[in-house]
Amino acid sequence: MTGLRYVYAVCRPFGTPLQSQLTGVGGAPPGLLHHHGLIAVVSQVPEADFGEEALKAHLEDLDWLSATARAHQGVIDALTTVTTPLPLRLGTVFRDCSGVRTMIEAREEDFRRTLDRLEGRVEWGVKLYLEPEPEPEPEPESAPAGPAAEPRPGSGRDYLRRRRTSTHAQEERWQRAEAFARTLHERLSRNSEDSRLHAPQNSALSTVPGRNVLNAAYLVPRAHSEEFVELVDRTKDEAPGIRVELTGPWAAYSFVGEAAP
Structure with a gap:
């Protein structure tokens, strides 16, 4: 094998072969480098x-980054069906196989x-989004005002009152969404072995509609995944206006x- 060695993951030996048509970063098929009873999946x-x-x-x-990330993830997904992989960061590269072996020994x-800790376990992601409020229907057009028409008395006060009411309603929706997110996270944490709270996605940078209220990951034994999925599904109608997304x-x-280099 010539060229640099791209490392996707480290895992223990497994008996089920990877898909024969599987390709990794740059279109090269991944191979298995055995060392000290561990395997580095490389291409x-x-x-x-x-x-x-x-x-x-x-x-x-x-x-380029998006294409490389998809290829990297494709190998990790294939590994997840046959073993418990320890994924390494995107772009983990070594000069040769000797460098990969040295890395394994240093972090063995x-x-x-x-x-x-991760054997037989998988990660499920749960996100909550506060759905955008529906756009108000436009008011019917009125007849053009005549030359003597004047603004209605108090229209400025009415406008400010409507703005305050709208702001208050938005704050209440957000508070209800946050309360539901806390309750759901506590419930899912009790039904998983571990959990991680990630920073909510920036709405301005996201292509997904709605405001991200919860962005969490849960470590679940593979054998209990069906029950976890059913638990999440049962929550989807509990809070109107909030979308629950499971991945x-x-x-x-x-x-x-700390195991990732």
């Missing part, structure tokens, strides 16, 4: 794209401890902790 990538300076430049290219204790099962990215 060959060109130095022209993944050398230090080239990689820095590529990370500023959103199209962390890898084994984290794999013990997964994923490799336990949020629970890798």
